[in-house]
Every structure is written in C-alpha cells, then in structure tokens.
Amino acid sequence: MDETQLLDTATEAARSVGPRLRKAFRSRPEVSTKRDFHDPVTEHDRSAEEAIRAVIEARVPGSAIVGEEVGATGSGDLTWYVDPIDGTANFATGLPFFCVSIAVAVRGELVAGVVYDPVREDEFTATTAGAWCNGTPIRSRGARADREAMLLCAYPTPLDLATEGEAALRRYGRLLESFSTVRRPGSAALNLAHVAAGWSDATYGTGSHPWDVAAGALLVRQAGGVYVGDPLAKGDYLAHVGGFDLAGSVLAEVSVRSSG
Missing domain, CATH: 3.40.190.80 (D-Maltodextrin-Binding Protein; domain 2)
Incomplete structure (x- = not known):
C-alpha cells in the first residue's frame, strides 16, 4: 500500500468520527480521569478510537495500532498512532480547540498523517511528498524572532x-x-x-x-x-x-x- 492509500485510510478514519464528535460537543459529557484530575477522558474518546480502529483494521488488516485509549495492539511493518480526541479537556467543556490525530509509520519512519479539526472542518494532511490544509499546499512561514x-x-x-x-x-x-x-x-x-x-x-x-x-x-x-x-x-x-x-x-x- 503506497503513501496516498495510507493517507486516504487515515483521513477516512479521522472523518468517520467527525459527526459523533460534533454532536457530542458542548453536551457536557460525563468526565472520568486517568492519571489524575488533570487528565480527563470521556466515553467519546473511547468510542471514537474504537471507530477509528475499525476503519484501519478493515482497510489495512494486520498492522499495529498504538492508541491513547486502548494502547498497543497488533504487529507488523505498519504502525498507526491514534489520538481520537487531542484536547479532551477542551472538548468536554465546550472550547472549540480539539482534533483527531492519526499518523502511520513504515518500519519506524513517518510516511502519512492527518490532523482533523471537526468543529472547523479543517483537515491537515501530510505525506513525504508535502503538506496540505483542505487540499491546498501549506508552507510553514512566519516570524523570525x-x-x-x-x-x-x-x-x-x-x-x-x-x-x-x-x-x-x-x-x-x-x-x-x-x-x-x-x-x-x-x-x-x-x-x-x-x-x-x-x-x-x-x-x-x-x-x-x-x-x-x-x-x-x-x-x-x-x-x-x-x-x-x-x-x-x-x-x-x-x-x-x-x-x-x-x-x-x-x-x-x-x-x-x-x-x-
């Protein structure tokens, strides 16, 4: 499977949870904690990761997945890194700054990734060929000091x-x-x-x-x-x-x- 196909899988997986996250956003879901009260988690973190894993496993069976909620599963040359909601505290309280993050590495080298903001519908994607936001190439330029x-x-x-x-x-x-x-x-x-x-x-x-x-x-x-x-x-x-x-x-x- 080439990088474009891997990126397509990552973006499909990320977008698959967009509707449920938008629907749950600002519903003040019940929050539990992991390490301590500074480390919140909701049922939506867990369900979103399960949905993302289902897409990856259907499209690219036999790869390893390392997720924030479930941990590491599987093995092989392909490893997926999944954060179903990066910014859970923001999501849980209604602050619109959170995202889905999925990356894939081949034998330890990153080759594709997506950061998807479901509130703004901004889809940041990258392969070894470049980086894009909503399909338009992006350049990391700005201040010098x-x-x-x-x-x-x-x-x-x-x-x-x-x-x-x-x-x-x-x-x-x-x-x-x-x-x-x-x-x-x-x-x-x-x-x-x-x-x-x-x-x-x-x-x-x-x-x-x-x-x-x-x-x-x-x-x-x-x-x-x-x-x-x-x-x-x-x-x-x-x-x-x-x-x-x-x-x-x-x-x-x-x-x-x-x-x-």
Missing part, C-alpha cells in the same frame, strides 16, 4: 510544576517576557498543525506521546518548518516555522530544562 512571534505553549504542566517547582514558573515567565504573544490552547496536535500552516510561529510542550505529536511533526517538517526531537518516542516537543531563529530564542534556553 521571539519579539514578533506567537508561541503556542503547553509548559508548564502540573507535572512540570511538581518536578521543577518555582524554576518552571521562572522559565514560563521568560517565555512571556520574550515572545510577542503566548497562548495555551490545549491540543499539541492542533498546535503543530497551526505552526505547519504558518498560523502560529512556534510551539513547545513536555511529556508528549507519539499519538499526540506524530502527525503534527510530519506536517511541520513537510511544510518546511522544523520539528526538534523524535516524535515516535515519549518526551518533549518543540517546533517552529521555517526561518525562525531558534538559537537566538528563549525557547532554546527554556527547552533545555535539565540545565536549570
């Missing part, structure tokens, strides 16, 4: 505060002072998609999983932006538009947290 740039930030998280204490707040303060604008929208995948489209200039967060960032990382890179790190390993994420001066940015200082 902090003072002109918008940063989408997920740092510090409650875990960052627990492990770093006041140092995390000082680092966050440095970001607020340095960047023109700092926002905390609440979806790593959508943050990355917006950087890929040049709608924001940089994004940074900690403790991400592959299902959070794999599709977004491919989008950024294929749109001409920069993604720092391994999107298929758990860890921090940092991305920016092409031409941004990371070496001269406070981000370069803040993201090396172990030096603090």
Whole structure:
C-alpha cells in the first residue's frame, strides 16, 4: 500500500468520527480521569478510537495500532498512532480547540498523517511528498524572532510544576517576557498543525506521546518548518516555522530544562 492509500485510510478514519464528535460537543459529557484530575477522558474518546480502529483494521488488516485509549495492539511493518480526541479537556467543556490525530509509520519512519479539526472542518494532511490544509499546499512561514512571534505553549504542566517547582514558573515567565504573544490552547496536535500552516510561529510542550505529536511533526517538517526531537518516542516537543531563529530564542534556553 503506497503513501496516498495510507493517507486516504487515515483521513477516512479521522472523518468517520467527525459527526459523533460534533454532536457530542458542548453536551457536557460525563468526565472520568486517568492519571489524575488533570487528565480527563470521556466515553467519546473511547468510542471514537474504537471507530477509528475499525476503519484501519478493515482497510489495512494486520498492522499495529498504538492508541491513547486502548494502547498497543497488533504487529507488523505498519504502525498507526491514534489520538481520537487531542484536547479532551477542551472538548468536554465546550472550547472549540480539539482534533483527531492519526499518523502511520513504515518500519519506524513517518510516511502519512492527518490532523482533523471537526468543529472547523479543517483537515491537515501530510505525506513525504508535502503538506496540505483542505487540499491546498501549506508552507510553514512566519516570524523570525521571539519579539514578533506567537508561541503556542503547553509548559508548564502540573507535572512540570511538581518536578521543577518555582524554576518552571521562572522559565514560563521568560517565555512571556520574550515572545510577542503566548497562548495555551490545549491540543499539541492542533498546535503543530497551526505552526505547519504558518498560523502560529512556534510551539513547545513536555511529556508528549507519539499519538499526540506524530502527525503534527510530519506536517511541520513537510511544510518546511522544523520539528526538534523524535516524535515516535515519549518526551518533549518543540517546533517552529521555517526561518525562525531558534538559537537566538528563549525557547532554546527554556527547552533545555535539565540545565536549570
């Protein structure tokens, strides 16, 4: 199966859950928690992942799937990374900034991905041939320096505060002072998609999983932006538009947290 067919499967799977997510949005669904009260989950996360898995398994049987809710299943050269709702807290309370994120890797190399915003009906897609939003090619272009740039930030998280204490707040303060604008929208995948489209200039967060960032990382890179790190390993994420001066940015200082 070639990349175009893999992307078609990913977009079909993502769009298959769009109607149910739009219908449930702003219904204030019942929320339970996973790790702690900062980590919500709803019945819609679970049902959406099941529906996505059903599409993938029907179209590409025998591949591995790594999902946020169900975990890892299957094996083979193809691995799908699925986040049925990235931004669950936003979805659960009625804030329209969440998405479906699906990426596929062949023998450990990302080859296709989709980040689908079901509220705005924005479909960000990428293969090794390029990146698109609603079928139109996108280029990751924008600010060159902090003072002109918008940063989408997920740092510090409650875990960052627990492990770093006041140092995390000082680092966050440095970001607020340095960047023109700092926002905390609440979806790593959508943050990355917006950087890929040049709608924001940089994004940074900690403790991400592959299902959070794999599709977004491919989008950024294929749109001409920069993604720092391994999107298929758990860890921090940092991305920016092409031409941004990371070496001269406070981000370069803040993201090396172990030096603090």
